[in-house]
Amino acid sequence: MLPDELIQGNDSRILFYILDGLGGTTDPERKTTELQAARTPVLDSLAARSETGLVVPVLPGIAPGSGPGHFALFGYDPVENNIGRGVLEAAGIGFELTEGDIAIRVNFATVDDDGRILDRRAGRIPTSECERLCSIMREAIWLGGGAEVFVEPVKEHRAAIVLRPSGAALADGIGDTDPQETGVPPLPISPQRPEAEPAAELLRTLLEQVTGPLAEAGNPSYYPLLRGIARYRRYPRMHERFGLSAVAVATYPMYKGISRLLGMQVHEGASDLAGQLAAVEGYWSSHDFFFVHYKATDARGEDGDFDAKVAAIEEADAALPGFLDLGPEVVVVTGDHSTPALVGAHSGHSVPVLLHSAVARWSGVETFDEITCARQGTLGTFPMMQLMGLALGHADRLQKFGA
Amino acid sequence: MLPDELIQGNDSRILFYILDGLGGTTDPERKTTELQAARTPVLDSLAARSETGLVVPVLPGIAPGSGPGHFALFGYDPVENNIGRGVLEAAGIGFELTEGDIAIRVNFATVDDDGRILDRRAGRIPTSECERLCSIMREAIWLGGGAEVFVEPVKEHRAAIVLRPSGAALADGIGDTDPQETGVPPLPISPQRPEAEPAAELLRTLLEQVTGPLAEAGNPSYYPLLRGIARYRRYPRMHERFGLSAVAVATYPMYKGISRLLGMQVHEGASDLAGQLAAVEGYWSSHDFFFVHYKATDARGEDGDFDAKVAAIEEADAALPGFLDLGPEVVVVTGDHSTPALVGAHSGHSVPVLLHSAVARWSGVETFDEITCARQGTLGTFPMMQLMGLALGHADRLQKFGA
DSSP states (O other): OTTGGGBOOOSOOEEEEEETTBBOOOBTTTTBOHHHHSOOHHHHHHHHTSEEEEEESSSTTOOBOHHHHHHHHTTOOTTTTOOOHHHHHHHHTTOOOOTTOEEEEEEEEEEOTTSOEEETTTTTOOHHHHHHHHHHHHHHOOOTTSEEEEEEEEETTEEEEEEEESSSOOOOOBOOSOOSSSSSOOOOOOBSSGGGHHHHHHHHHHHHHHHHHHHHTSSSEEEEEEEEEEEOOOOOOHHHHHOOOEEEEOSSHHHHHHHHHTTOEEOOOOOSHHHHHHHHHHHTTTOSEEEEEEOHHHHHHHTTOHHHHHHHHHHHHHHHHHHHTTOOSEEEEEOSSBOOTTTTSOBSOOEEEEEEETTOOOOOOSSOSHHHHHHHOSSOEEEGGGHHHHHHHHTTOBOOOOO | OTTGGGBOOOSOOEEEEEETTBBOOOBTTTTBOHHHHSOOHHHHHHHHTSEEEEEESSSTTOOOOHHHHHHHHTTOOTTTTOOOHHHHHHHHTTOOOOTTOEEEEEEEEEEOTTSOEEETTTTTOOHHHHHHHHHHHHHHOOOTTSEEEEEEEEETTEEEEEEEESSSOOOOOBOOSOOSSSSSOOOOOOBSSGGGHHHHHHHHHHHHHHHHHHHHTSSSEEEEEEEEEEEOOOOOOHHHHHOOOEEEEOSSHHHHHHHHHTTOEEOOOOOSHHHHHHHHHHHTTTOSEEEEEEOHHHHHHHTTOHHHHHHHHHHHHHHHHHHHTTOOSEEEEEOSSBOOTTTTSOBSOOEEEEEEOTTOOOOOOSSOSHHHHHHHOSSOEEEGGGHHHHHHHHTTOBOOBOO
16 A cells, blocks of 8 residues: 555654644635634745645545544545544543444533433533443443443543444444434434444433432432444554654643554643644654644634634644754644634545655745635645655655555 | 545535537638637636646557547546447437347438438428338337337437347347448348347347338338447446435437436426536535537537637536536536547547536636647547546545555
């Protein structure tokens, strides 16, 4: 498979500076996108001496979740490797998944005496209460020879369940039990294909075992809503595919989880770009691929706050020189998808990308934004999953293909 | 399959304003394309506030027929779903095809006493004469237990034959009998693969049965040339794939036929853009996808008449405001392929596309043509079959992909 079969080692370093949800769209009042409105002297100056273009995370018009977006960024086909929410949740808290595990995201809800949902998040209980509920569940569950069960708190009302089959393998393909509304009972466990019935049966048993103890644990009663029920399979690691010793310096659990699934070392403890820079400096001599993840661009886009997203972009721009000063051979600045403030959610718009290296063609653009990337970019518009090969090529980490 | 699995409903409306054969190429005398030469104030003004780009119907350099061009427009892989000419002809006259039917396009020709073709179109006989010849054929044909046979007039010298297997399924893969020249006899029925032999044998019998009666029916003798022999298979309908209630407002039978094959409601009776607008208004509250087909751009391109194609484009531009005033959430303006006047035929050039919605990035282009779409478009150049997903995304009709 390309580009994997062409990998050659060297001592170059690649920096992926990922501004989550970077891409925006034109605000009809302001007549600019967030990136056009932002003052980004560092990116603008870099873009002139860089290749620029647009990347399509999945397909035109399709808004990816964070899983597919990051898989595509790191050169993994986002459709073939579509990762379930449960797997993402378990990986995010550092749970060591084993091939064949069924991972489930849990929301602790509250229900009335007739079992109808009162609050899908149980009033966003503190994490300590979540830990107590997880303990109660652990004590109540025993699935016999079917599966070993792990129940792990995540944060506030969120937890993760992992079923590890003791005997026969378990298939996924089971719908969420979260009806996404209140005043109605949770949905029943419903397998969407016959192979999923054994796992469904185990989950029915599990719910029967915990319903009583969780009802007694609170007033109103607690109840676990199950979401994103997904089988884990091992992905080839980045060092296996690309020979890269990669480290992820992210501040949010989900991005750490994704990085872990791809075999990156995951830094713990950084909470802002200054901390992330310090962390990257610490790994500079031991690693050659650096994934720096910045969340605020996506968060402010999801808030629908144009000006706040502009400010978030400007903050990331101002922090970039510290990373550039380390002297990475290849710098990629892009996002895992677009989150236009106008949309207030992940969107299917393409994402502006900048790639800097000593052998980059100079786009000569004077600003870095969606429109200049489209109009004047040297890279055109291409599938995001091809970006990693491009970065490897610029790092001289790919042999010639064919004779 | 993407984007189908992400479909969510809402009350948005999507307008596909299709100028057949829209794309052109540079005329060396005038140094412009047809679209550059045309005065298109409506499209120009819309383009500034729209995404623009270029779409490739099949592959660069490949000129598609109307079938593949429209299949790609509506999000169907034009190669995987390559539709036979016979199927297109039968669907065009509203014939209700059944899975497994073998559909054949017929040209009534005239032949001399030695069976050599005199006129491949029998002097473009009137449709009433075609109807008489079809009756004669119907009376003469009896294929026993092999297949039920339908013979239907189309227009002038053109008709359609449908073989509906009574017992074992029939395979297609049989060459045309039309030698595409006069003074020679028709080609024999020649199966191009062994599985096609049973259908070939039925067609040989059919030709034996009709040759005598058709020879007696005219002077010189009539003879049916068989073309585009193709097995029909049912395509998933647009409402099945995309949850869209689609209506086609076209003026030519072939485009109605294609629309019918994809499950669109087909409007009858509109003969020009004014009539088409009135029709669309009538469907506005009952449908959510509107396919408006304009033929003149292709016809004038095929005539090789640059100025006439320019005039056709201007006519379509002038009619567009009526459709825009209805307030569709998403507007797509493009063609099913290019028909440059310089070529005088369908060509393999990419096709300019404009997509307008409330969340579109503003390309800021001041004119809508092939060159500005390439230079300044926000969408880049992409496969035409991805356009439908883009339109659905802009209509907020796609859920997020993955967690």
